[in-house]
Amino acid sequence: MTTTAGGAARHNALSIGEVARQTGLSVHTLRWFEREGLYLRPIPRAGQRRVFDSADVAWLLLCNRLRASGMPIAEIRRFAALVQAGPGNEAERLALLEAHEQEVRKRVTMLMECLDIIHGKVDVYRRHLAAGTADRLWAPPFADVGADAARQPTP
Amino acid sequence: MTTTAGGAARHNALSIGEVARQTGLSVHTLRWFEREGLYLRPIPRAGQRRVFDSADVAWLLLCNRLRASGMPIAEIRRFAALVQAGPGNEAERLALLEAHEQEVRKRVTMLMECLDIIHGKVDVYRRHLAAGTADRLWAPPFADVGADAARQPTP
DNA sequence: GTAGGTTCTAGAGTCTGCTCTAGGTCAAGC
DNA sequence: GCTTGACCTAGAGCAGACTCTAGAACCTAC
Numbered sequence: 001m002t003t004t005a006g007g008a009a010r011h012n013a014l015s016i017g018e019v020a021r022q023t024g025l026s027v028h029t030l031r032w033f034e035r036e037g038l039y040l041r042p043i044p045r046a047g048q049r050r051v052f053d054s055a056d057v058a059w060l061l062l063c064n065r066l067r068a069s070g071m072p073i074a075e076i077r078r079f080a081a082l083v084q085a086g087p088g089n090e091a092e093r094l095a096l097l098e099a100h101e102q103e104v105r106k107r108v109t110m111l112m113e114c115l116d117i118i119h120g121k122v123d124v125y126r127r128h129l130a131a132g133t134a135d136r137l138w139a140p141p142f143a144d145v146g147a148d149a150a151r152q153p154t155p
Numbered sequence: 156m157t158t159t160a161g162g163a164a165r166h167n168a169l170s171i172g173e174v175a176r177q178t179g180l181s182v183h184t185l186r187w188f189e190r191e192g193l194y195l196r197p198i199p200r201a202g203q204r205r206v207f208d209s210a211d212v213a214w215l216l217l218c219n220r221l222r223a224s225g226m227p228i229a230e231i232r233r234f235a236a237l238v239q240a241g242p243g244n245e246a247e248r249l250a251l252l253e254a255h256e257q258e259v260r261k262r263v264t265m266l267m268e269c270l271d272i273i274h275g276k277v278d279v280y281r282r283h284l285a286a287g288t289a290d291r292l293w294a295p296p297f298a299d300v301g302a303d304a305a306r307q308p309t310p
Numbered sequence: 311g312t313a314g315g316t317t318c319t320a321g322a323g324t325c326t327g328c329t330c331t332a333g334g335t336c337a338a339g340c
Numbered sequence: 341g342c343t344t345g346a347c348c349t350a351g352a353g354c355a356g357a358c359t360c361t362a363g364a365a366c367c368t369a370c
Contacts, residue, residue, distance in 0.1 A: 204316090
């Protein structure tokens with residue numbers, strides 16, 4: 001998983017269908033990735049057909065994580081372009097990854113704030129249902145019945 | 156914030172612009188919410204103009220949290236419809252909220268897994284940059300130079 | 311009374327990230 | 341020889357969530 005030289009290479013020829021199976025991405029999506037410039041290299045062909053290898057799969061699995069954690073396609077493309085541009089821009093690649101890491105950390109924090117609030121609501125509903133007072137949680141109709149006793153702050 | 160009766164009501168008339176300011180949503184979005192059936196009541200009018208109150212604002216703030224935590228508009232609409240349908244479906248509302256809470260918890264877990272992997276990458280880049288060996292992290296060109304020594308597992 | 315700001319409706323347009331279609335090539339197995 | 345299945349390209353279509361446009365009404369202040 002680290003960066004020692006040597007590893008995966010040409011022997012390891014994989015068809016697009018095989019790569020789809022290994023990555024969980026659809027064949028359509030793998031072709032679309034190419035059009036979008038998301039691979040780390042131009043995918044070679046045998047005749048017309050793409051020939052992937054296990055390094056491509058490893059990159060796609062990383063892509064899955066980056067996308068699942070909310071990195072936009074455009075930023076994955078930028079990273080791929082940096083790698084394609086060759087050595088010398090590693091600081092830039094690091095900056096991009098660090099920025100994303102920070103983004104994700106912020107999002108986790110934000111989600112946990114949301115969870116607090118949502119769980120609070122769940123709790124209120126649970127307690128009112130248990131107590132048999134759930135009908136007091138919110139009471140339409142909204143027709144103006146005169147006074148303003150009907151509406152509660154939040155349901 | 157809980158569910159005691161009484162509170163916010165008719166006196167509290169707010170224009171759409173005011174609500175936009177208080178919720179951070181755009182005026183456009185507030186109107187779109189109405190078309191999409193996301194409010195807990197039909198928003199009344201003074202002439203043509205919508206008249207909101209602070210309970211609407213409270214609901215919109217909750218909506219912000221639900222959306223920020225990934226609840227699709229369609230599900231917010233379902234919840235709003237349940238509330239509009241009046242008392243008697245509180246168990247359904249609770250189920251909806253509970254399901255969302257579980258979704259969000261799963262997503263937090265998933266994001267933390269992603270963070271692990273991303274931080275691992277960041278770490279590799281940092282260490283290689285510090286050691287001055289960053290150029291070994293990835294080495295194009297990809298032109299077939301004969302042997303397969305060029306490609307590493309993942310950049 | 312007129313300029314400026316806010317609001318209205320209905321509907322079109324945008325952006326992201328896929329997903330599918332049409333029409334075709336190619337290799338293997340019966 | 342023919343069918344089947346995997347693959348190809350180019351491009352259209354789609355879902356979700358907004359976002360904006362056009363054209364008009366209305367209210368307040370000068």
